[in-house]
Amino acid sequence: MKKQILKLMLLIASTAFVISCGSDDPVFTASCSDGIQNGDETGVDCGGSSCEPCAVNNVLEGEVTGEVILDSSIEYELKAAYIVQSGGSLTIPAGTTIKATGGTSSYIAVAQGGKIYVEGNSDNPVVMTSGSSSPAKADWGGLVVCGKAPTNVGSTATSEVADLTYGGSVSDDNSGSIRYLRIEYTGATFNSSKEFNGLSLFGVGSGTTVEYVQSFEGGDDGIEFFGGTVNGKYLVSTNSGDDSIDFADGWAGSGEYWYISGGAKAGIEGSNNGDNGNATPVTNATLKNITVVGPVTEGALYFKEGGGNFTVDNFYIAGVDLGVKVKSTDTDAAARIEANDLVMTNVQFADNVSGFVQTDYTGVNLLFIEQGIATGAGNGAAAPDWTAGWTRGLSNSGVTSENLAGEVTGNVSLNASIVYELTSSFVVKDGGSLTIPAGTTIEATGGTSSYIAVAQGGKIFIEGTASNPVIMTSGADSPAKADWGGLVVCGKAPTNVGTVATSEVADLTYGGTSSDDSSGSIKYLRIEYTGATFNSSKEFNGLSLFGVGSGTTLEYVQSFEGGDDGIEFFGGTVNGKYLVSTNSGDDSIDFADGWSGNGEYWYISGGAKGGIEGSNNGDNGVATPVTTTTLKNITVVGPVTEGALYFKEGGGSFNIDNFYVSGANLGVKVKSTDTDAAARIEAGDLVITNIEFADNASGFKVTDYTGVNQSFYTEGTATGAGNGASAPDWTSGWTRGL
Numbered sequence: 001m002k003k004q005i006l007k008l009m010l011l012i013a014s015t016a017f018v019i020s021c022g023s024d025d026p027v028f029t030a031s032c033s034d035g036i037q038n039g040d041e042t043g044v045d046c047g048g049s050s051c052e053p054c055a056v057n058n059v060l061e062g063e064v065t066g067e068v069i070l071d072s073s074i075e076y077e078l079k080a081a082y083i084v085q086s087g088g089s090l091t092i093p094a095g096t097t098i099k100a101t102g103g104t105s106s107y108i109a110v111a112q113g114g115k116i117y118v119e120g121n122s123d124n125p126v127v128m129t130s131g132s133s134s135p136a137k138a139d140w141g142g143l144v145v146c147g148k149a150p151t152n153v154g155s156t157a158t159s160e161v162a163d164l165t166y167g168g169s170v171s172d173d174n175s176g177s178i179r180y181l182r183i184e185y186t187g188a189t190f191n192s193s194k195e196f197n198g199l200s201l202f203g204v205g206s207g208t209t210v211e212y213v214q215s216f217e218g219g220d221d222g223i224e225f226f227g228g229t230v231n232g233k234y235l236v237s238t239n240s241g242d243d244s245i246d247f248a249d250g251w252a253g254s255g256e257y258w259y260i261s262g263g264a265k266a267g268i269e270g271s272n273n274g275d276n277g278n279a280t281p282v283t284n285a286t287l288k289n290i291t292v293v294g295p296v297t298e299g300a301l302y303f304k305e306g307g308g309n310f311t312v313d314n315f316y317i318a319g320v321d322l323g324v325k326v327k328s329t330d331t332d333a334a335a336r337i338e339a340n341d342l343v344m345t346n347v348q349f350a351d352n353v354s355g356f357v358q359t360d361y362t363g364v365n366l367l368f369i370e371q372g373i374a375t376g377a378g379n380g381a382a383a384p385d386w387t388a389g390w391t392r393g394l395s396n397s398g399v400t401s402e403n404l405a406g407e408v409t410g411n412v413s414l415n416a417s418i419v420y421e422l423t424s425s426f427v428v429k430d431g432g433s434l435t436i437p438a439g440t441t442i443e444a445t446g447g448t449s450s451y452i453a454v455a456q457g458g459k460i461f462i463e464g465t466a467s468n469p470v471i472m473t474s475g476a477d478s479p480a481k482a483d484w485g486g487l488v489v490c491g492k493a494p495t496n497v498g499t500v501a502t503s504e505v506a507d508l509t510y511g512g513t514s515s516d517d518s519s520g521s522i523k524y525l526r527i528e529y530t531g532a533t534f535n536s537s538k539e540f541n542g543l544s545l546f547g548v549g550s551g552t553t554l555e556y557v558q559s560f561e562g563g564d565d566g567i568e569f570f571g572g573t574v575n576g577k578y579l580v581s582t583n584s585g586d587d588s589i590d591f592a593d594g595w596s597g598n599g600e601y602w603y604i605s606g607g608a609k610g611g612i613e614g615s616n617n618g619d620n621g622v623a624t625p626v627t628t629t630t631l632k633n634i635t636v637v638g639p640v641t642e643g644a645l646y647f648k649e650g651g652g653s654f655n656i657d658n659f660y661v662s663g664a665n666l667g668v669k670v671k672s673t674d675t676d677a678a679a680r681i682e683a684g685d686l687v688i689t690n691i692e693f694a695d696n697a698s699g700f701k702v703t704d705y706t707g708v709n710q711s712f713y714t715e716g717t718a719t720g721a722g723n724g725a726s727a728p729d730w731t732s733g734w735t736r737g738l
Helices: 002-022 331-338 675-682
Strands: 059-064 067-069 075-084 089-093 097-100 108-110 115-119 126-130 143-146 176-184 199-202 209-216 223-226 232-238 245-248 254-261 268-271 284-293 301-304 309-318 322-325 342-350 357-359 369-371 401-408 411-413 419-428 433-437 441-444 451-454 459-463 470-474 487-490 520-528 543-546 553-560 567-570 576-582 589-592 599-605 612-615 628-637 645-648 653-662 666-669 686-694 701-703 713-715
Touching: 108 115, 143 176, 176 199, 199 209, 223 232, 232 245, 245 254, 268 284, 301 309, 301 331, 322 342, 369 401, 451 459, 487 520, 520 543, 543 553, 567 576, 576 589, 589 599, 612 628, 645 653, 645 675, 666 686, 701 713
Parallel strands: 059 075, 067 089, 075 097, 075 108, 089 115, 097 126, 108 143, 115 176, 126 176, 143 199, 176 209, 199 223, 209 232, 223 245, 232 254, 245 268, 254 284, 268 301, 284 309, 301 322, 309 342, 322 357, 342 369, 401 419, 411 433, 419 441, 419 451, 433 459, 441 470, 451 487, 459 520, 470 520, 487 543, 520 553, 543 567, 553 576, 567 589, 576 599, 589 612, 599 628, 612 645, 628 653, 645 666, 653 686, 666 701, 686 713
Antiparallel strands: 342 401
């Protein structure tokens, strides 16, 4: 029997060998029904060219303990909690969508020691959203990450959502990387007192990357840092149901490029510890390039529960009624403000809501907010360029008004489509430049404290046109003289009041030896309702030029309804062409202190005192360099009370031609006690040719000078600034009140 079995086996083997050698290998086709993956099936009895597609396992729930990589071609359903445990890692590639359907029970969490890698890009973000057919706030939980970095709520603690341990002493702890993630419709209630945020970061360390994250339509906070040291860059919170971005519990990270809009409460809520405002480590945050667009109900920044040490720079705030909120009962927060632990620089407010205040803090230190020009997250109130392609629900419309205050140290260009509110001093410092395009309007609301100044080394470029002048005016409902300061420019050209001096308004240094110094260019500018009192003895002029050099362009400028002088030159060498002064409360155009520029085409009307006041030096009539000027094509329309020309305080060397004077009772005023002025007239230093008087007022006389030389003037036919007493053609389109 054994031999027969052996022979049979040899026969079978031989037959198989013959068959395999004598023909092609057999072809196994997909059966789609035999319980075996065969043919081109991609699964057991599924997929391939013949079978039904394989069922996709797209459900996310349970725990991740090893390495899991999702597939961007699959739309995932988050049915319950999905937790990356210690040692586990979850990678979510660009373009992946996860839709949550489990309400409060559906959330993604990363425990201590776990890692998440969200690998979106600007064209294909990762999207975590609601699976509802009509998605709404609080449809599901959110994303929770727990790390081992320090907090001030204990060596370790339990997260208020997801019930995971967090905290420790590993500042550089790494929980992975999150880039280009959009989280939508989060904020479901976790327990009776806590809701999920869009993204919650509990004790997350600085080894973790968090960049390009948007929370959209969250039911609670958009993004919140609970202690830790992780930095957050390029963050967006849109229409959150509570605070937009919140940090607390000793967070010691930095934030850069945050764009916040539409939050229900605070734009940013920053606190130290809700149970102990002095808990350590203290919240220590450095924020820069931040935009908050309202409305808000608890301030653009809520400095809360002891606050912390915050440094905030380049902060753009639009459409709010309150800049910084500080609760009156928060003594720990107040103590930090008084200790200068809250420092905010280059803060700019725009589109202020009715009743707006910068802060409701009532302590002594109200200087923690320093206004300036800000771009915020990139484009002011409009969505920044870096949000393009991966966010949703943002506006690029910008604002219609912005505040101006603070200092300009770089290159700043205003926008003609925005009305600017000048709330305080706005000073262009050495090395800074301010460009104001045609059609820009600046409305001053800060009284004496609101003025624009250019320091030595700074530059201003006013680029108005005849049809679109730049206008600096009062923001009052019923504007009047002296509503605000004015425009002050300080240069490095010579004067006769010392090598350098301090401007009588704005307290800036001026003067020097650079005759051709350039402070920029001013063309087609109308300045209205200036002249507020600066101190007990000095008021602002419409335009004050202190030691400004001949490299500066000054053309087509009107002062309208100023409370003091319209335009005044304090030394310097700058020339002034096409100047208009209308209804000034003192002299119309004034020059002194060794000015050695020239003037051409000046049209002056309605001034209270001298049409033109020209002097050498109020303290020393023979000071050098002596005021020296050539004026031509000048019109003064009265009435005047101190002459069409007041030759004063030593006068100087003046040559004036084509001078038209109308409606005045006095042509040239010279005080009888001004011996230095008289000496110059007698020396032939005042020469006026082709002066024409018209419509003389009662009691008119050409001059009240009683010295020997009465031939310093020669009457003749004059056109003055162009049309005699009438407004010249070159004033058309950009002036008012003529």
